[in-house]
Amino acid sequence: MIKYEKNPSLKQVYIDKMKDQLDRAEYIKKTALSKPENQIVPTEDPSGGNESGGAAATAKKPAKKK
Numbered sequence: 001m002i003k004y005e006k007n008p009s010l011k012q013v014y015i016d017k018m019k020d021q022l023d024r025a026e027y028i029k030k031t032a033l034s035k036p037e038n039q040i041v042p043t044e045d046p047s048g049g050n051e052s053g054g055a056a057a058t059a060k061k062p063a064k065k066k
Contacts, residue, residue: 002015
């Protein structure tokens with residue numbers, strides 16, 4: 001996006017936002033790796049499925065009414 005942007009002020013806004021996101025990602029990575037007691041350990045699904053969980057993945061569709 002930055003490569004093809006013609007407006008210099010928009011280009012600077014994009015660069016600043018990118019730097020903010022990169023700093024945030026580095027902070028999260030550093031804090032997640034430095035504190036093993038706060039890390040979430042994946043657990044096995046008791047049903048034996050390999051699906052990645054979540055409300056959307058486990059929600060059932062309501063029955064259609066005729």
